[in-house]
Amino acid sequence: xxxxxxxxxxxxxxxxxxxxxxxxxxxxxxxxxxxxxxxxxxxxxxxxxxxxxxxxxxxxxxxxxxxxxxxxxxxxxxxxxxxxxxxxxxxxxxxxxxxxxxxxxxxxxxxxxxxxxxxxxxxxxxxxxxxxxxxxxxxxxxxxxxxxxxxxxxxxxxxxxxxx
Amino acid sequence: xxxxxxxxxxxxxxxxxxxxxxxxxxxxxxxxxxxxxxxxxxxxxxxxxxxxxxxxxxxxxxxxxxxxxxxxxxxxxxxxxxxxxxxxxxxxxxxxxxxxxxxxxxxxxxxxxxxxxxxxxxxxxxxxxxxxxxxxxxxxxxxxxxxxxxxxxxxxxxxxxxxxxxxxxxxxxxxxxxxxxxxxxxxxxxxxxxxxxxxxxxxxxxxxxxxxxxxxxxxxxxxxxxxxxxxxxxxxxxxxxxxxxxxxxxxxxxxxxxxxxxxxxxxxx
Numbered sequence: 513x514x515x516x517x518x519x520x521x522x523x524x525x526x527x528x529x530x531x532x533x534x535x536x537x538x539x540x541x542x543x544x545x546x547x548x549x550x551x552x553x554x555x556x557x558x559x560x561x562x563x564x565x566x567x568x569x570x571x572x573x574x575x576x577x578x579x580x581x582x583x584x585x586x587x588x589x590x591x592x593x594x595x596x597x598x599x600x601x602x603x604x605x606x607x608x609x610x611x612x613x614x615x616x617x618x619x620x621x622x623x624x625x626x627x628x629x630x631x632x633x634x635x636x637x638x639x640x641x642x643x644x645x646x647x648x649x650x651x652x653x654x655x656x657x658x659x660x661x662x663x664x665x666x667x668x669x670x671x672x673x674x675x676x
Numbered sequence: 677x678x679x680x681x682x683x684x685x686x687x688x689x690x691x692x693x694x695x696x697x698x699x700x701x702x703x704x705x706x707x708x709x710x711x712x713x714x715x716x717x718x719x720x721x722x723x724x725x726x727x728x729x730x731x732x733x734x735x736x737x738x739x740x741x742x743x744x745x746x747x748x749x750x751x752x753x754x755x756x757x758x759x760x761x762x763x764x765x766x767x768x769x770x771x772x773x774x775x776x777x778x779x780x781x782x783x784x785x786x787x788x789x790x791x792x793x794x795x796x797x798x799x800x801x802x803x804x805x806x807x808x809x810x811x812x813x814x815x816x817x818x819x820x821x822x823x824x825x826x827x828x829x830x831x832x833x834x835x836x837x838x839x840x841x842x843x844x845x846x847x848x849x850x851x852x853x854x855x856x857x858x859x860x861x862x863x864x865x866x867x868x869x870x871x872x873x874x875x876x877x878x879x880x881x882x883x884x885x886x887x888x889x890x891x892x893x894x895x896x897x898x899x900x901x902x903x904x905x906x907x908x909x910x911x912x913x914x915x916x917x918x919x920x921x922x923x924x925x926x927x928x929x930x931x932x933x934x935x936x937x938x939x940x941x942x943x944x945x
Contacts, residue, residue, distance in 0.1 A: 513679050534678040534713055534723065555714040557707050563772055569750070570772040575710040579681045580703070580725040623772055644853035645770025 518578050522547070523591025531578055538562045538573035541588060549589035549618050553647075560646030563619035563626075564588050570626030572645075589618040592625060600666035601625060610659035612650035619646050624660050628667050636661065678713060679721045683728050687806050687829060693724050695808075695827030700724050702829065704746060704781035707773055708789070731780070731831055734758075742834040745780025749792065752779070760843045764795045764862065767847040770854040780830045783820050787881050788856035788924055791847060793820050794880035797888055798843070798862035801835035817878075820885040838864045846941035847880075848933060850924055857881030858925040859934045861941035867901045877938065882917040882930050891915040892938060906942050910935035 519528050522545055529544035538555075541547045541564070553559035555574045562573040565587040592599050598606065601621050611617045620643055627634055627642035634642065639660040640653075648656060682700070684690035694700050700722040703709050712719065731746040736757045743752065752758055753765050753774070768791050769777060782792040783803065796816040803819040805812050807828040816833060824830070844863040849855035860880030866873045875896050877889040895909035919930035939945075 513677065532678075533680050536710070536714070556711040557773065560770070560772060566775075569775045571775050572707075572772060574714060575706040575776060577681050577703070577706070577710070577723065577725065580683060580706075580727045582683075626772070626775075641766070641853050642771055644851075645772040 516579060518582055520578070520581065520583065521585045523587055529578075533579070534577050535579075536574050537564065537566070537576040537578045537581065537586065540578045541573060541586070547588050547590050551615055551618055553615070553619075558647070559616075559619075560623065560643075561616050561619040563622040563646065565622060565626060568626075568629060570623050587622075587625075589621060592621070600670050601628070601663040604659045604663035604666055605656075608655055608659035608662055610651060610655040616646055616648040616650075620648065620656055620660075624663055627660070628664055632664060632668055632671075634661070634664055639664075677718075677721065678723065681723045681725060683725050685728055687729055687731075687831065690724055690726060690729055690829060691806065691808075691827045693722070694829070697722055698826065702726060705748065705776040705778040707769070707777045708781065708785050726780075726829070736837070739837050740834055741837055742832050743779050744832050745778065745830045747779045749774040749777050749779065749782070757837060760838065760840075761795060761845075764791060764845045764847075766853075767791060767845075767849070767860075773854070779833060783816065783830060783833075787884065787886075787920065788858070788922060790820070790886050791857060791860045791862075791880050794860050794878040794886040795845065795862040796833055796835065797878035797886055798864050798876050799835040799838060800864070800876055801833045803830050804832045804834065805829065806831050817886075817888055821887075839866065842866055844941045846937050848937045856922075856924050859919075859930055859937050860886075861938050863938075863941060865896075865901065865942060870900055870902075872896050872899055872901050872905075877942075879913065879917060879934065879938075882913075882919040882934055884918065887916060889913050889916045889938070901943075903939070903943055903945070906939050907935070910938035910942075913938055 515530050541550045551561040553561035557572050557575045563570050564573045639657050682693050701720040703723040703725045731744040733744045735742045801816045802813045803816050842864050847860045848858040863877040865875045877892050880886045891912035892909045895912045899905040913934045919927040921927045
């Protein structure tokens, strides 16, 4: 078993890590880079809590051997959080009481981020679809779906304010 | 224990690794192989990732679509000529999973997964397979039913675009989104003056792999395309299926509801 060096851009920073064969992006983020906002859940692709953006698209970090995405651009919940305050999606989740134990929240927010990048004005069904791969055992989902729609409004408002 | 993840840059290189190591296995989108690895497995010691092998091109030429095996399901959603497949794609996993899961990988997943394979069978798709004697083609129906040679790789699938309105799809599942099939029905039904002039009907989730419902097809061919004939033909599915129990449904339930969902797929009621 030979370890290898992989290079990725994680939250805008070039990152190199020495990994064992088959090490997942999840392992690299949590154990090599120390970014523990991305949660380790089922490691089966069933719970969605490890969702991150890979080259802008939401994917499951537990299912990606990091050696296969050399040079990819990865964004995690830490990279989305501004130096001061919170991202509008995070604000929507916080103010909408869309988080209870918080374990699923980073994955929910990254899935929402992927949705809003592709569809800034989602319907309720679009919101349900976007988080359909993310399991929450606390909230019953309704508050999360409301937060996704509120996040869309906030992100649109922020984009308009920036353009003005 | 996993010894290596190979990232071949060409098909020839990938085939040579697979041919030289009986414990090497292909890694496509990872949505099925990686959960096995994450649980700890001795089933393979080398993963051969096809991500860098350049098999993700989609081309629509004339009336024929050719889809590289490493094309993700979400990439297909962006193809306007393939918009007839949107309801089927939407029924597979979550958008996040579809950003990873591939067309080629879907041919080799076990039930209750493999909805896209059922669509391809209904479309009469051919798989292009690279092997020791160069490329060969075979119906997808055959590819999903029997293992390939150790150093063979599905490189693409291709099918004739169906006439508008002739492709039918229905998946019965326990949730609206992201749930495995109780039964999946995909079909292409051609009619001429209200009579079925051609039909290809595929079922997923009710046998060892996605299958053609040949008894249903035979019973429907040449008949007026109405509820009575569709219902009578759908009942013949019992001769085609061999459903299993799983966490989603019992074999009994699958057998019981398959004809109902065939009818609903075909005539919408």
